[in-house]
Amino acid sequence: MSVNYDELAESYRRYRTPDARIASSIWAHLESAERVLNVGAGTGAYEPDNCEVVAVEPSEQMTVFRRTSKSKLVRASAENLPFDDGAFDASMALLTIHHWSDIRRGLKEMLRVTTGKIVVFTWVGYGNDFWLEDYLAALRGFDLKLFPDLREMEEMLGAITVEPVEIPHDCTDGFMCAYWRRPRAYLDAAARKAISTFSRVGAIEEGLRNLEDDLDSGEWDRKYGHLLAKASMDLGYRLVVRDGAIVRPGAAASDNPPDRVR
């Protein structure tokens, strides 16, 4: 079942505020780039503002709720990018590939249009520490079916580096694991609406009632209170980076900085 992002767009704008710490990790890879492509851009979270950005997004409503008007917006999909070969110094695809109808084709398109780095913010599984699965059994393994594993990512992108992205306890970007230390947030229907998994995972009402009961009775604290001492957690989020040397069209090879920091 695909997600209708036109229906989720307003909640995305409200609850998916880019997190400054995650932004720094992403932007560290884009420092040399002057022309950046953002595929599956949504409302434009994490788009750098010190270079030219082209945002590709298929959902009209997501574009209506964009955070920035600086980027050039193109209504298109990852699988058919309407750009010339090597048109971008770098590209990024953030928490989006699991929605694409053909991930292999979309990444191949990104490789075609990008000469430098390709940065993919993705997810490889919660590990054993995401307590919400204890309440919502339907979550178990659900998203794992949608995201490629790292071996598949390497097969599709070529040589990659992989950076774990720890999720801060006060993460401002309300994706699935953002509220790992703020359990009551999962009881908020509006917050859940900004997490696409909840729109397709099936029945969750009983699990949410159990969570509320446990929070009210103190049982949640007895079971998971040890997590409250942690500042951040690794819950499976990863930056997958395909390295590449920027080659600007029309420039002599010597004019093309391999890794110029601005």
Ligand SMILES: C[S@@+](CC[C@H](N)C(=O)[O-])C[C@H]1O[C@@H](n2cnc3c(N)ncnc32)[C@H](O)[C@@H]1O
């Ligand atoms: C979870 S949102 C992420 C948005 C943004 N990258 C962010 O990090 O906030 C996923 C986005 O992928 C878009 N999307 C879905 N299918 C796509 C496709 N085939 N090609 C490009 N984007 C797609 C959706 O419309 C949605 O805006």
